Amino acid sequence: MDIDVRNCGAEPVPPEGETQVVGNSTSKPVTLADVARLADVSVPTASRVLNGGVRGKGGNRELRERVEDAARVLGYSVSAAAQATKEGRARTIGLLVSDVEDFGAATIIAGILDAAEDRGLSVAVRATHDDAEREVELLTQFRGERHRAIILATSRTTNLERELAVKTQLEVLQRHGANIVLIGDSDHDYSRVTVNNHDAAAALADELAAAGNRRFAILAGPEEQITSRDRVAGFLAGLARHGIEVPEELIFHHGFDRDGGHLAVDILGDRLRDLDVIAAMSDGMAVGAIAALRRRGLETPRDIEVTGFDHVPMLGDVLPEFSTVGVPLHEFGESALKMAVDEPTPEIAKRRVAHKTSLIVRGVMIGVAA
Amino acid sequence: MDIDVRNCGAEPVPPEGETQVVGNSTSKPVTLADVARLADVSVPTASRVLNGGVRGKGGNRELRERVEDAARVLGYSVSAAAQATKEGRARTIGLLVSDVEDFGAATIIAGILDAAEDRGLSVAVRATHDDAEREVELLTQFRGERHRAIILATSRTTNLERELAVKTQLEVLQRHGANIVLIGDSDHDYSRVTVNNHDAAAALADELAAAGNRRFAILAGPEEQITSRDRVAGFLAGLARHGIEVPEELIFHHGFDRDGGHLAVDILGDRLRDLDVIAAMSDGMAVGAIAALRRRGLETPRDIEVTGFDHVPMLGDVLPEFSTVGVPLHEFGESALKMAVDEPTPEIAKRRVAHKTSLIVRGVMIGVAA
DNA sequence: GCAGTTCCGGACATCGATATCCATAATACG
DNA sequence: CGTATTATGGATATCGATGTCCGGAACTGC
Numbered sequence: 001m002d003i004d005v006r007n008c009g010a011e012p013v014p015p016e017g018e019t020q021v022v023g024n025s026t027s028k029p030v031t032l033a034d035v036a037r038l039a040d041v042s043v044p045t046a047s048r049v050l051n052g053g054v055r056g057k058g059g060n061r062e063l064r065e066r067v068e069d070a071a072r073v074l075g076y077s078v079s080a081a082a083q084a085t086k087e088g089r090a091r092t093i094g095l096l097v098s099d100v101e102d103f104g105a106a107t108i109i110a111g112i113l114d115a116a117e118d119r120g121l122s123v124a125v126r127a128t129h130d131d132a133e134r135e136v137e138l139l140t141q142f143r144g145e146r147h148r149a150i151i152l153a154t155s156r157t158t159n160l161e162r163e164l165a166v167k168t169q170l171e172v173l174q175r176h177g178a179n180i181v182l183i184g185d186s187d188h189d190y191s192r193v194t195v196n197n198h199d200a201a202a203a204l205a206d207e208l209a210a211a212g213n214r215r216f217a218i219l220a221g222p223e224e225q226i227t228s229r230d231r232v233a234g235f236l237a238g239l240a241r242h243g244i245e246v247p248e249e250l251i252f253h254h255g256f257d258r259d260g261g262h263l264a265v266d267i268l269g270d271r272l273r274d275l276d277v278i279a280a281m282s283d284g285m286a287v288g289a290i291a292a293l294r295r296r297g298l299e300t301p302r303d304i305e306v307t308g309f310d311h312v313p314m315l316g317d318v319l320p321e322f323s324t325v326g327v328p329l330h331e332f333g334e335s336a337l338k339m340a341v342d343e344p345t346p347e348i349a350k351r352r353v354a355h356k357t358s359l360i361v362r363g364v365m366i367g368v369a370a
Numbered sequence: 371m372d373i374d375v376r377n378c379g380a381e382p383v384p385p386e387g388e389t390q391v392v393g394n395s396t397s398k399p400v401t402l403a404d405v406a407r408l409a410d411v412s413v414p415t416a417s418r419v420l421n422g423g424v425r426g427k428g429g430n431r432e433l434r435e436r437v438e439d440a441a442r443v444l445g446y447s448v449s450a451a452a453q454a455t456k457e458g459r460a461r462t463i464g465l466l467v468s469d470v471e472d473f474g475a476a477t478i479i480a481g482i483l484d485a486a487e488d489r490g491l492s493v494a495v496r497a498t499h500d501d502a503e504r505e506v507e508l509l510t511q512f513r514g515e516r517h518r519a520i521i522l523a524t525s526r527t528t529n530l531e532r533e534l535a536v537k538t539q540l541e542v543l544q545r546h547g548a549n550i551v552l553i554g555d556s557d558h559d560y561s562r563v564t565v566n567n568h569d570a571a572a573a574l575a576d577e578l579a580a581a582g583n584r585r586f587a588i589l590a591g592p593e594e595q596i597t598s599r600d601r602v603a604g605f606l607a608g609l610a611r612h613g614i615e616v617p618e619e620l621i622f623h624h625g626f627d628r629d630g631g632h633l634a635v636d637i638l639g640d641r642l643r644d645l646d647v648i649a650a651m652s653d654g655m656a657v658g659a660i661a662a663l664r665r666r667g668l669e670t671p672r673d674i675e676v677t678g679f680d681h682v683p684m685l686g687d688v689l690p691e692f693s694t695v696g697v698p699l700h701e702f703g704e705s706a707l708k709m710a711v712d713e714p715t716p717e718i719a720k721r722r723v724a725h726k727t728s729l730i731v732r733g734v735m736i737g738v739a740a
Numbered sequence: 741g742c743a744g745t746t747c748c749g750g751a752c753a754t755c756g757a758t759a760t761c762c763a764t765a766a767t768a769c770g
Numbered sequence: 771c772g773t774a775t776t777a778t779g780g781a782t783a784t785c786g787a788t789g790t791c792c793g794g795a796a797c798t799g800c
Contacts, residue, residue, distance in 0.1 A: 028458065029516065029546045031756060042780050047758055063779090075542060077514040081454035082756035086785050088398065090451055092494070100483060101700075103684075106476040113470060113497050117508075122515060124462070124492045127483050138487075144447040145492060146399065172445060176399045258687060284684075291687035314473075314654075317628060317661035318688045330471075401786060412750050417788055433749090452786035456755050 030074045039063075039070035046071075050078070080122075084146055089177055092122045093340060094147035096138060098130045098154045102257070102284070103312045104329050108153050108183060111333020119341060121148070128154050132162045139169035142178075149179040149340035153332075155256075156186035157224040163187065181340045183332050185226045191351040193335045196369070197227060198234035200325045200357040201281070203369050204307065205238025207361050208277055208323070213305065216246050217271075219264045219280040219289060221256040228256065231281040231309060256281070261288025265296075272296070275304055283308035283315055283324055290319070301362070311360060319363075326358035326365070400444045409433075409440035416441075420448070450492075454516060459547055462492045463710060464517035466508060468500045468524045472627070472654070473682045474699050478523050478553060481703020489711060491518070498524050502532045509539035512548075519549040519710035523702075525626075526556035527594040533557065551710045553702050555596045561721040563705045566739070567597060568604035570695045570727040573739050574677065575608025575649070577731050578693070583646040583675065586616050589634045589655045591626040598626065601651040601679060626651070631658025635666075642666070645674055653678035653685055653694055660689070671732070681730060689733075696728035696735070 036046040041063065049067040070076075084090035093116060097105040109125060116123050124145065128135040135154060142150055150173055157163060167188060170180050180190040185197060208216075218235060221228035236246060252267065254260035261280055265272070265288075272293070280286035286308035290300050300306045301321050308315070311326035335353045342348060359366040406416040411433065419437040440446075454460035463486060467475040479495060486493050494515065498505040505524060512520055520543055527533060537558060540550050550560040555567060578586075588605060591598035606616060622637065624630035631650055635642070635658075642663070650656035656678035660670050670676045671691050678685070681696035705723045712718060729736040 027545050029513070032758095033756075043756090044758070044760095044781085045779050048779080051758085075513075077510065079455065079756055080515045081451050081460055082785090083758085084451035084785095085449065085455045085755090085787085086757055086759085088785070100480040101476050103473070103476075106471050106473075109495070110470040110497065113495065117496065120511075122494045122496075122511075125479070125483065125495050126487065126492075127480065140447065141490075141492075143399070143445075145450045175397050258684065287684055287687045291690075294690060314628065314657055314684075315688070317657045318685070320661075320664060402788095403786075413786090414751085414788070415749050418749080421788085449786055452755090453788085454755095455757085455785090456787055456789085458755070 029079070030076045032076070032078070034074055035067065035070045035076050038074060039067040041067060089146045089148055090122075091120065092124055092145065092147050093337065094142040094145060094150045094178075095123055095125045096128055096135065096150070096152050096154050097125065098128055100125065100127050103314075104282075104310050104327075105153060107329035108333040108336075111330040111335075112151060112337045113333075114330075115334045115337035119337075121337075121341065130155065132159075132165070136165050136169055139166065139173065143169075143173060143176070146176075147173075147178055149181065149337075151181045151183065151336050151340055153183040153336075155222075155225045155227060156182065156184065156188065157222075158187075158226060158229065159224050179340045181336045183336050185230055187226070191339045191348075193332050193339065193353045193355070195327055195355050195357045197230040198237070200327075200359070200369050201231040201234030201309070202238030202241075203359050204309075204323065204325055204361075205235045205279070206241060207359065207366065208279070208305075208307065209239055209242035209244055213276040214244060215274055215276045216244065217250040217264070217268060217275050217278045218246055218252065219261055219278060219282075219285045220251050220253050221260065221281050221285065223253040225256065228253075228281055235279060235281070250275075255285075257284045258288030258291070261285035261290070262292045263288075265289045265292035272298065272304065277305045277307060279307045281309050283310045283312045286322070286324070287315065311358070316360075316363060321362045323361045323363075326360055328355045328357075331355055399449070400446045402446070402448070404444055405437065405440045405446050408444060409437040411437060459516045459518055460492075461490065462494055462515065462517050463707065464512040464515060464520045464548075465493050465495045466498060466505065466512075466520070466522045466524050467495065468498055470495065470497055473684075474652075474680055474697075475523060477699035478703040478706075481700040481705075482521060482707045483703075484700075485704040485707035489707075491707075491711065500525065502529075502535070506535050506539055509536065509543065513539075513543060513546070516546070517543075517548055519551065519707075521551045521553065521706050521710055523553040523706075525592075525595045525597060526552065526554065526558065527592075528557075528596060528599065529594045532594075549710045551706045553706050555600055557596070561709045561718075563702050563709065563723045563725070565697055565725050565727045567600040568607070570697075570729070570739050571601040571604030571651070571679070572608030572611075573729050574679075574693065574695055574731075575605045576611060577729065577736065578647055578649070578675075578677065579609055579612035579614055584614060585644055585646045586614065587620040587622070587634070587638060587641075587645050587648045588616055589622050589624070589631055589648060589650040589652075589659060591623065591630060591651050591655065593623040595626065598623075598651055605649060605651075620645075625655075627654040628658030628661070631655035631660070632662045633658075635659045635662035642668065642674065647675045647677060649677045651679050653680045653682045656692070656694070657685065681728070686730075686733060691732045693731045693733075696730055698725045698727075701725055 032046050033043050036043045039046060046067050049064050050071060095112060099105055113123055126138045128138060174180050182188060182190050183193050185194055218232060220232045252264035254263045278289050280289055286306050290306050293300060298304055308324035311324045315322055339348050357369045359369055402416050403413055406413045409416060416437050419434050420441060465482060469475055483493055496508045498508060544550050552558060552560050553563050555564055588602060590602045622634035624633045648659050650659055656676050660676050663670060668674055678694035681694045685692055709718050709723060727739045729739055
């Protein structure tokens with residue numbers, strides 16, 4: 001076992017000729033200097049060897065092995081901080097999300113992490129809780145961390161002041177060499193990963209109307225949020241094709257989460273019996289609405305149909321007849337990271353990756369939309 | 371607006387006497403040297419001022435303001451990498467989870483991020499996907515990143531070889547000065563944040579048996595996983611109080627997620643009709659089981675009751691009569707971060723924080739358990 | 741007004757790693 | 771065998787920030 005441990009480089013051996021401090025309760029991390037000393041070479045040489053600079057043919061093959069052995073025996077691992085200091089930028093990505101607990105955000109993060117791991121990058125995650133000031137504050141924190149790229153998975157709004165404040169920060173970060181990628185729709189001019197929320201919502205509305213539904217309420221999410229705006233606009237456009245209109249007072253602008261759904265249903269109250277469909281612009285709101293309906297003795301889809309948007313997979317298991325729009329959130333994350341750090345391929349050069357949505361009607365995937 | 375932008379320090383102004391490169395397409399980040407030059411002081415002095423070393427009474431008050439103004443005007447932010455190089459450790463936390471998409475993990479992360487933000491710490495998240503080798507690999511990556519603390523929210527097992535490999539890495543990290551905190555049960559001797567899975571499961575079993583249920587199947591999750599082991603043991607102990615036994619062949623060891631639930635139900639097949647309760651040791655498995663049951667025409671809790679563990683809040687909205695055990699995952703995250711970085715309070719000094727679980731029976735919280 | 745104390749702020753060294761420069765050794769080739 | 775070429779590896783400088791040391795100014799008290 002001792003040998004095994006040594007081989008995996010985890011058990012530092014004191015450099016020869018030095019007496020080790022009592023125990024190894026708190027030894028400092030191994031530095032390149034330690035490796036160089038043990039291998040009896042200069043520090044820059046050790047660096048070159050470990051970075052492949054020394055090709056190691058002929059005689060110096062022995063030197064190469066000496067250094068590599070020393071590094072292995074000591075359990076050396078290069079200090080990311082020192083590298084970052086020297087290079088001027090870290091091998092890290094800064095990621096901003098609204099809320100990690102939100103299922104959609106979690107899936108996006110998972111996609112980013114998977115792609116980041118392949119590239120040996122570390123991801124620093126921060127949550128804004130949809131607070132505009134905090135978002136700016138966190139972006140300034142990113143400035144000091146010298147990230148290679150910044151990915152924003154937070155919701156962009158139509159609030160010009162707020163967006164300008166964010167843009168101001170992003171400009172600085174970009175000037176300092178960080179690539180900026182936004183996930184979701186926005187009016188900004190940065191690289192983007194999106195779906196066509198408008199058309200997907202329209203397709204869903206189309207299906208619902210074609211099935212004979214006529215009286216709709218819409219749970220729209222915050223009024224300023226661009227994603228919400230696009231989805232509502234698309235949904236209304238889809239209904240319009242069938243000559244259906246939704247009165248202003250049946251469009252609710254509350255939170256994008258379960259509470260938003262609860263609230264809207266409670267406000268609807270007795271008007272619920274006049275509705276065929278409550279169309280929520282997120283699965284979270286849909287779940288909240290379903291729970292609130294049930295408290296009033298209404299079952300879905302028996303008494304009233306509730307639809308969502310995003311396609312949280314778990315919901316399909318517990319609500320078999322739930323209609324929603326599938327958004328490839330995991331792919332969002334992967335694409336965002338690729339755009340952020342990969343050499344620009346023809347696709348990435350366009351600085352806009354549009355993914356496809358799928359339409360799920362009463363639990364059945366109908367097809368893939370643009 | 372111009373003035374505003376300057377005041378928030380986001381618009382770097384070129385140092386006097388230097389001509390700016392065309393545009394500011396890619397200017398380098400502002401360094402302390404830039405600040406010192408503009409303020410006409412030495413670099414160490416600038417550092418002292420910005421770190422509060424200069425009290426600034428009397429005449430040097432002017433100097434203090436000069437430096438602070440310079441920093442503000444240039445939009446200076448200290449390089450975390452350089453600080454980390456100097457200090458030997460970064461103001462960062464390394465976090466390992468099995469899977470970010472898992473609801474429980476996401477909630478834990480949220481708790482950690484909230485507590486980390488209060489302390490100005492950055493959190494680097496990595497996912498193991500429950501792969502033992504990858505876990506070790508990611509821990510070695512953490513070594514180079516000089517994190518102040520490492521938090522493991524991955525599942526610990528009874529596999530000695532695997533645990534030894536992890537322990538070996540953790541020892542090195544700890545020797546290098548990182549605090550180690552584990553979330554969940556384990557046989558390791560590090561700081562821990564836990565609940566009493568055994569007793570909570572026993573309490574749930576107790577309630578179920580008291581309600582007249584007699585014939586149980588258990589979805590146990592991977593056999594090696596300690597959390598799973600403890601929950602099953604507790605559940606069986608709770609049933610034993612009522613003289614109920616569960617035959618070995620009705621305890622299923624598959625994945626801890628929805629697929630694990632699907633699989634077990636499919637294997638049960640015709641034996642389902644002989645059961646009162648399928649007790650899943652995680653909400654994810656429970657959801658999978660519910661979906662699989664429904665495909666066979668069985669409804670829960672009408673035909674057969676399914677219970678879970680963890681208490682994913684969203685489930686309470688869609689499955690009103692679901693029984694489960696509430697685990698305070700957000701608090702797990704907060705406690706873990708506190709243990710990892712705060713000065714040892716009497717509570718933290720014990721290096722073990724035990725949170726309380728709650729018992730939720732058919733959607734109603736019965737009480738708080740030890 | 742002088743001695744003694746305090747504080748200040750500049751010069752220098754340092755953290756860990758890498759780019760640059762250069763002298764030297766090894767090789768190739770005529 | 772001698773010269774031209776190449777590869778090599780050490781010394782030195784550098785990244786950005788901070789700790790140490792010390793001379794000198796300001797201030798205190800008598």
